[in-house]
Amino acid sequence: MAIVAIQFIPVQRSNPPIPGDLVAPAPVKNTLRAACYDCHSNRTRWPWYGALAPASWLVVHEVSEGRRRLNFSDWISYTADPATASHKLEEIAEFVSSGKMAPWYYTILHPEARLSPAQRRMIASWARREAGRIAN
Protein backbone atom coordinates (compact mmCIF):
# COMPACT_ATOMS: atom_id res chain seq x y z
CA MET A 1 0.00 0.00 0.00
CA ALA A 2 2.76 2.41 0.95
CA ILE A 3 4.61 1.62 -2.30
CA VAL A 4 1.47 2.52 -4.27
CA ALA A 5 0.86 5.66 -2.26
CA ILE A 6 4.36 7.09 -2.76
CA GLN A 7 3.96 6.90 -6.55
CA PHE A 8 1.78 9.99 -6.27
CA ILE A 9 4.49 12.17 -4.82
CA PRO A 10 5.65 14.19 -7.83
CA VAL A 11 9.33 14.35 -8.80
CA GLN A 12 11.04 16.45 -11.41
CA ARG A 13 12.33 14.35 -14.32
CA SER A 14 13.19 17.02 -16.82
CA ASN A 15 15.82 17.68 -19.48
CA PRO A 16 16.41 21.44 -19.51
CA PRO A 17 17.85 23.23 -22.58
CA ILE A 18 21.56 22.85 -23.42
CA PRO A 19 23.50 26.14 -23.07
CA GLY A 20 26.69 24.85 -24.74
CA ASP A 21 27.81 21.23 -24.85
CA LEU A 22 31.34 19.92 -24.40
CA VAL A 23 33.49 19.97 -27.52
CA ALA A 24 35.92 17.03 -27.59
CA PRO A 25 37.34 14.47 -30.05
CA ALA A 26 34.70 11.90 -31.05
CA PRO A 27 36.14 8.90 -29.12
CA VAL A 28 36.27 10.97 -25.91
CA LYS A 29 32.87 12.52 -26.41
CA ASN A 30 31.19 9.21 -27.28
CA THR A 31 32.64 7.53 -24.21
CA LEU A 32 31.55 10.35 -21.92
CA ARG A 33 28.13 10.37 -23.53
CA ALA A 34 27.67 6.66 -22.92
CA ALA A 35 29.08 6.58 -19.40
CA CYS A 36 28.45 10.00 -17.86
CA TYR A 37 25.76 11.99 -19.62
CA ASP A 38 22.83 10.39 -17.80
CA CYS A 39 23.93 12.18 -14.61
CA HIS A 40 26.21 14.94 -15.90
CA SER A 41 24.22 16.55 -18.70
CA ASN A 42 20.80 17.85 -19.61
CA ARG A 43 20.42 14.82 -21.92
CA THR A 44 19.45 12.28 -19.27
CA ARG A 45 17.98 9.05 -20.63
CA TRP A 46 15.56 8.68 -17.75
CA PRO A 47 15.47 4.96 -16.92
CA TRP A 48 12.28 2.91 -16.48
CA TYR A 49 13.21 2.10 -12.87
CA GLY A 50 13.43 5.84 -12.30
CA ALA A 51 9.68 6.10 -12.82
CA LEU A 52 8.96 4.09 -9.68
CA ALA A 53 9.30 5.46 -6.18
CA PRO A 54 11.43 5.13 -4.13
CA ALA A 55 13.97 4.49 -6.96
CA SER A 56 12.75 7.66 -8.69
CA TRP A 57 13.81 9.78 -5.72
CA LEU A 58 17.30 8.29 -5.81
CA VAL A 59 17.62 8.76 -9.56
CA VAL A 60 16.37 12.33 -9.46
CA HIS A 61 18.71 13.07 -6.57
CA GLU A 62 21.72 11.55 -8.40
CA VAL A 63 20.98 13.50 -11.55
CA SER A 64 20.43 16.85 -9.85
CA GLU A 65 23.54 16.38 -7.70
CA GLY A 66 25.53 15.13 -10.70
CA ARG A 67 24.47 18.09 -12.85
CA ARG A 68 25.23 20.54 -10.08
CA ARG A 69 28.82 19.26 -9.72
CA LEU A 70 29.60 18.72 -13.38
CA ASN A 71 27.37 19.46 -16.35
CA PHE A 72 28.73 18.72 -19.81
CA SER A 73 25.71 20.51 -21.32
CA ASP A 74 26.83 23.72 -19.65
CA TRP A 75 30.51 23.29 -20.54
CA ILE A 76 30.44 26.77 -22.04
CA SER A 77 30.09 28.29 -18.58
CA TYR A 78 33.30 26.49 -17.47
CA THR A 79 35.32 27.52 -20.50
CA ALA A 80 34.31 31.12 -19.82
CA ASP A 81 36.44 30.79 -16.70
CA PRO A 82 39.74 28.93 -17.38
CA ALA A 83 40.40 28.17 -13.71
CA THR A 84 37.05 26.39 -13.39
CA ALA A 85 37.48 24.55 -16.67
CA SER A 86 40.93 23.21 -15.79
CA HIS A 87 39.75 22.28 -12.30
CA LYS A 88 36.80 20.28 -13.72
CA LEU A 89 39.12 18.59 -16.22
CA GLU A 90 41.60 17.61 -13.48
CA GLU A 91 38.72 16.15 -11.51
CA ILE A 92 37.46 14.20 -14.50
CA ALA A 93 40.95 12.73 -14.97
CA GLU A 94 41.15 11.84 -11.29
CA PHE A 95 37.64 10.35 -10.91
CA VAL A 96 37.93 8.34 -14.10
CA SER A 97 41.41 6.94 -13.50
CA SER A 98 40.61 6.02 -9.90
CA GLY A 99 37.46 4.21 -11.09
CA LYS A 100 35.22 6.35 -8.87
CA MET A 101 33.17 7.36 -11.90
CA ALA A 102 30.90 6.13 -13.31
CA PRO A 103 29.50 4.90 -9.96
CA TRP A 104 29.58 1.07 -9.63
CA TYR A 105 25.85 0.82 -8.86
CA TYR A 106 25.09 2.61 -12.12
CA THR A 107 27.27 0.25 -14.17
CA ILE A 108 25.25 -2.76 -12.94
CA LEU A 109 22.29 -1.67 -15.06
CA HIS A 110 24.35 0.23 -17.66
CA PRO A 111 27.11 -2.00 -19.03
CA GLU A 112 28.07 0.70 -21.57
CA ALA A 113 29.37 2.73 -18.62
CA ARG A 114 31.86 0.01 -17.57
CA LEU A 115 35.01 1.58 -18.93
CA SER A 116 38.00 -0.50 -19.92
CA PRO A 117 41.47 0.47 -18.65
CA ALA A 118 42.23 1.78 -22.16
CA GLN A 119 39.10 3.95 -22.16
CA ARG A 120 39.98 5.30 -18.72
CA ARG A 121 43.47 6.17 -19.92
CA MET A 122 42.06 7.85 -23.01
CA ILE A 123 39.67 10.03 -20.98
CA ALA A 124 42.27 10.89 -18.33
CA SER A 125 44.97 11.84 -20.82
CA TRP A 126 42.56 13.95 -22.87
CA ALA A 127 41.37 15.74 -19.69
CA ARG A 128 44.92 16.41 -18.45
CA ARG A 129 46.03 17.61 -21.87
CA GLU A 130 43.04 19.98 -22.09
CA ALA A 131 43.61 21.23 -18.54
CA GLY A 132 47.24 21.97 -19.42
CA ARG A 133 46.27 23.73 -22.63
CA ILE A 134 43.69 25.95 -20.88
CA ALA A 135 46.02 26.81 -17.99
CA ASN A 136 48.72 28.08 -20.37
Ligand code: HEC
Ligand atom coordinates in the same frame (compact mmCIF):
# COMPACT_ATOMS: atom_id res chain seq x y z
C1 HEC B 1 24.59 7.58 -11.72
C2 HEC B 1 24.96 8.97 -11.93
C3 HEC B 1 26.37 9.31 -12.33
C4 HEC B 1 27.09 8.87 -13.42
C5 HEC B 1 26.65 7.89 -14.50
C6 HEC B 1 28.36 9.54 -13.38
N1 HEC B 1 28.41 10.37 -12.28
FE1 HEC B 1 29.94 11.62 -11.77
N2 HEC B 1 28.92 12.21 -10.09
C7 HEC B 1 27.66 11.80 -9.74
C8 HEC B 1 27.29 12.40 -8.47
C9 HEC B 1 25.97 12.18 -7.74
C10 HEC B 1 28.39 13.21 -8.06
C11 HEC B 1 28.54 14.05 -6.80
C12 HEC B 1 28.81 13.19 -5.59
C13 HEC B 1 30.15 12.52 -5.62
O1 HEC B 1 31.19 13.21 -5.77
O2 HEC B 1 30.19 11.28 -5.49
C14 HEC B 1 29.40 13.07 -9.10
C15 HEC B 1 30.62 13.72 -9.11
C16 HEC B 1 31.52 13.72 -10.16
C17 HEC B 1 32.71 14.54 -10.25
C18 HEC B 1 33.16 15.57 -9.20
C19 HEC B 1 32.73 16.93 -9.71
C20 HEC B 1 32.94 18.05 -8.70
O3 HEC B 1 33.35 19.14 -9.15
O4 HEC B 1 32.68 17.84 -7.52
C21 HEC B 1 33.32 14.25 -11.43
C22 HEC B 1 34.59 14.87 -11.99
C23 HEC B 1 32.51 13.24 -12.09
N3 HEC B 1 31.42 12.94 -11.31
C24 HEC B 1 32.81 12.69 -13.32
C25 HEC B 1 32.08 11.69 -13.93
C26 HEC B 1 32.46 11.08 -15.18
C27 HEC B 1 33.66 11.49 -16.02
C28 HEC B 1 31.53 10.12 -15.45
C29 HEC B 1 31.53 9.14 -16.57
C30 HEC B 1 32.70 8.32 -16.75
C31 HEC B 1 30.54 10.16 -14.37
N4 HEC B 1 30.93 11.11 -13.46
C32 HEC B 1 29.39 9.36 -14.31
C33 HEC B 1 26.84 10.95 -10.46
C34 HEC B 1 27.22 10.26 -11.62
